[in-house]
Amino acid sequence: MSDTTTVDPDALFAEILLTPEGKADPYPRYAAIREHAPAFRSATGVVVLSRFEDCQFLLRDPRFGKGERGAVWEQYELTEDEWMERFESFATSNTSMLGLDPPDHTRLRKLVSKAFTPRTVERLRPEIVRITDELLDRFDLTAPVDVVADLALQVPMAVIGEMLGVPEADRVALQPLIRAAVATLEFNPPLDVLEAAAVAARAITARFEELIAERRAQPTDDLLSELVHVEEEGDQLTHDELLSTVILIYGAGFETTTNLIGNGLLALLEHPDQLQRLRGDRSLLRNAVDELLRWDSPVQLDGRQAFEAIDLHGLEIAAGEELVTMLGSANRDPRVFDDPDRLDVGREGSAPLSFGSGIHYCLGASLARAEGQVVFDRLLDRFSTIEPAWGDEPPRYRDSIVLRGLESLPVVFARD
Numbered sequence: 001m002s003d004t005t006t007v008d009p010d011a012l013f014a015e016i017l018l019t020p021e022g023k024a025d026p027y028p029r030y031a032a033i034r035e036h037a038p039a040f041r042s043a044t045g046v047v048v049l050s051r052f053e054d055c056q057f058l059l060r061d062p063r064f065g066k067g068e069r070g071a072v073w074e075q076y077e078l079t080e081d082e083w084m085e086r087f088e089s090f091a092t093s094n095t096s097m098l099g100l101d102p103p104d105h106t107r108l109r110k111l112v113s114k115a116f117t118p119r120t121v122e123r124l125r126p127e128i129v130r131i132t133d134e135l136l137d138r139f140d141l142t143a144p145v146d147v148v149a150d151l152a153l154q155v156p157m158a159v160i161g162e163m164l165g166v167p168e169a170d171r172v173a174l175q176p177l178i179r180a181a182v183a184t185l186e187f188n189p190p191l192d193v194l195e196a197a198a199v200a201a202r203a204i205t206a207r208f209e210e211l212i213a214e215r216r217a218q219p220t221d222d223l224l225s226e227l228v229h230v231e232e233e234g235d236q237l238t239h240d241e242l243l244s245t246v247i248l249i250y251g252a253g254f255e256t257t258t259n260l261i262g263n264g265l266l267a268l269l270e271h272p273d274q275l276q277r278l279r280g281d282r283s284l285l286r287n288a289v290d291e292l293l294r295w296d297s298p299v300q301l302d303g304r305q306a307f308e309a310i311d312l313h314g315l316e317i318a319a320g321e322e323l324v325t326m327l328g329s330a331n332r333d334p335r336v337f338d339d340p341d342r343l344d345v346g347r348e349g350s351a352p353l354s355f356g357s358g359i360h361y362c363l364g365a366s367l368a369r370a371e372g373q374v375v376f377d378r379l380l381d382r383f384s385t386i387e388p389a390w391g392d393e394p395p396r397y398r399d400s401i402v403l404r405g406l407e408s409l410p411v412v413f414a415r416d
């Protein structure tokens with residue numbers, strides 16, 4: 001890491017985005033940026049915010065929003081026509097609530113929010129337990145288990161698959177496609193990544209078109225049938241919006257929660273005293289899951305566009321400028337969290353910013369929390385020993401920074 005006495009925030013930001021060391025451990029770099037340059041304009045053109053209060057303000061204040069995407073093609077040295085030819089599917093993909101401002105955002109979110117309220121999620125809890133137990137039954141206890149592939153990915157994929165009504169066989173086929181498609185969420189993804197994402201997005205769309213047609217012909221009691229019904233009723237949901245809503249919910253349903261479980265278990269294994277504490281006192285589960293979300297947030301960067309000119313920490317921001325919020329940094333801000341670099345499964349107080357804030361606050365937050373609570377609870381119930389199975393090389397993170405998660409997590413489990 002660069003010397004923090006002469007902090008160059010943009011160099012640190014570049015290290016976080018681009019270097020293996022920065023991606024492996026962004027936290028000391030966040031701390032240096034947060035203390036020395038709470039708002040700075042990066043050479044990439046975006047304004048970067050790193051303190052909790054500033055990030056929360058940006059995500060909540062209506063003077064900021066998703067806005068219109070600018071001339072993205074310019075950054076890839078393409079003309080608008082060339083861009084549209086290659087990425088037409090992305091050009092229309094902004095119809096999901098994630099990319100929209102009110103009033104469209106409000107309308108689309110309202111149509112699905114009922115399915116994700118804390119109450120509805122509580123009713124799903126026995127199903128989450130059943131899915132988790134079935135996966136744990138399959139663990140081979142004679143060898144290390146890759147928790148990412150065999151548990152962290154499988155639980156949320158099955159839960160959201162059941163909710164939406166995506167058949168089991170499709171889930172396996174869709175998983176690598178969803179992963180390729182969500183790469184567009186990354187910060188300035190390279191052109192080849194965008195191209196792979198466009199191919200994946202076409203395949204995902206084609207499969208969901210088929211599922212929608214099936215539900216139209218024969219409705220069942222899943223969320224997909226419900227949304228098809230809303231579309232048929234008339235003016236609330238267009239066909240494109242229906243497609244992008246179900247694809248968003250499906251993808252968001254597991255690409256992030258996987259990393260809550262994977263990053264969370266890694267944190268507990270690196271802090272065996274905290275794992276033991278949770279084993280002994282399961283009333284801490286709720287606090288523990290929020291602490292794990294804070295500790296190593298599955299979503300590290302979020303952002304907004306400024307709708308009007310504004311001054312932040314003496315920096316003049318013009319209307320139309322893009323701002324990035326470093327959620328992983330906000331979650332370690334000592335102004336909000338006491339002793340922020342200490343993992344404390346009993347921590348109380350402010351919730352972390354891992355689910356964002358304001359009108360786009362994660363729709364699936366209750367579901368993701370319930371999945372995390374069930375998984376850690378069942379792991380501790382079923383196995384008396386949970387130990388790292390990696391040697392000197394710590395588990396590696398995938399090559400992404402907006403979505404932060406491990407490639408694999410080898411763990412040895414044993415029962416008494």
Ligand code: HEM
Nearest residue numbers: 097098252253256257260298354355356360362363364368
């Ligand atoms: C630990 C797991 C999860 C994390 C860390 C997470 C994180 C986030 C964040 C940071 C946002 C806000 C994006 C923004 O401000 O633009 C968001 C939005 C969203 N999340 Fe999650 N998410 C998780 C799980 C889920 C699950 C399980 C679902 C659905 C089943 C889901 C569905 C959504 C949707 C639909 C939005 C868009 C909401 C809107 O634009 O109004 N997420 N999530």
